[in-house]
Amino acid sequence: MTRAPKPKTPRPRNATATREAILASARRAFARAGYDGAGVREIAAGAGVTAMLVNRYFGSKEQLFAEAISAANAQPIILTxxxxxxxxxxxxxxxxxxxxxxxxxxxxxxxxxxxxxxxxxxxxxxxxxxxxxxxxxxxxxxxxxxxxxxxxxxxxxxxxxxxxxxxxxxxxxxxxxxxxxxxxxxxxxxxxxxxxxxxxxxxxxxxxxxxxxxxxxxxxx
The missing domain is CATH 1.10.357 (Tetracycline Repressor; domain 2)
Incomplete structure (x- = not known):
């Protein structure tokens, strides 16, 4: 009788990497479709996470949008x-x-x-x-x-x-x-x-x- 394989230990989630992935997906979505046209589910899918996780990290679509704008303007090209x-x-x-x-x-x-x-x-x-x-x-x-x-x-x-x-x-x-x-x-x-x-x-x-x-x-x- 063979032993049942041990269940794989879930890979720990890298909170920083996950947050950055969500933010990058949000920037792409908002740049393409604007605030009203981009949905949380679409942003989540682009980051490979669930919509629930997006809300857990950013609280709301408004907050995610505000942080996406801030991130996009964090490295200016003209006003350096x-x-x-x-x-x-x-x-x-x-x-x-x-x-x-x-x-x-x-x-x-x-x-x-x-x-x-x-x-x-x-x-x-x-x-x-x-x-x-x-x-x-x-x-x-x-x-x-x-x-x-x-x-x-x-x-x-x-x-x-x-x-x-x-x-x-x-x-x-x-x-x-x-x-x-x-x-x-x-x-x-x-x-x-x-x-x-x-x-x-x-x-x-x-x-x-x-x-x-x-x-x-x-x-x-």
Whole structure:
């Protein structure tokens, strides 16, 4: 009579690896379908776990979404410490933006997650919180003068809009343009916001132009 084989000892679950797998699956799902389109079961299947385990690790879909956004934005490409300390921040932002929006390249997860989730009120709130405490705060901290949060928000708006038009919609004037031409056009836009004087007034030619216009108006009154 042969002995029955001993039952296999269950392999201990690596909590850290499981959590990372769920988070990676969530990033892929939210980037593809947005907050409303991605389900917990789909995310669980992508990580090789059950939906119950997803809830055990993250508590709710909202919390999972918030952490997915945070993870996607944890390693910035444009607003790195080195870039923020560069000699010409405006040119650096322009160059990096053109570089990451090459035609045919896959847009960044963080951008896709926000783009595909913007129609959800709750997802938009979570996204706004992440942007305000992350990229906007970082950008504003690199700006001198008044209205730094507003100027930082405008810079981020240009970045996001450019990504949509060039990479998502594929506007031919942008998608087919030479990178150096786009960089040359974007740089002064960013510089006008980065180098603004106190009161939010841009320095240089723009200010002189306004003064000249004001003088002409005064002369005709």
């Amino acid at each position: 410490a080195a870039n923020l300390k560069s000699g010409d921040l405006a040119a650096t932002i322009a160059e990096k933006l053109v570089e990451i929006t090459k035609s045919g390249d896959t847009p960044l997860d963080g951008f896709l997650i926000m783009l595909h989730s913007a129609s959800s009120k709750r997802a938009a709130e979570l996204g706004r919180e992440e942007i305000e405490k992350g990229h906007q705060k970082t950008m504003a901290g690199a700006l001198a003068g008044d209205l730094a949060p507003q100027r930082a928000a405008l810079i981020l708006s240009i970045v996001a809009g450019f990504q949509v038009m060039r990479q998502m919609i594929g506007l031919s004037a942008l998608a087919d343009a030479r990178p150096e031409d786009l960089t040359a056009l974007l740089t002064p836009l960013f510089r006008s916001l980065i180098d603004a004087k106190a009161g939010g007034e841009p320095s240089g030619a723009a200010t002189k132009s306004r003064r000249s216009s004001a003088g002409r108006r005064a002369a005709t009154t």
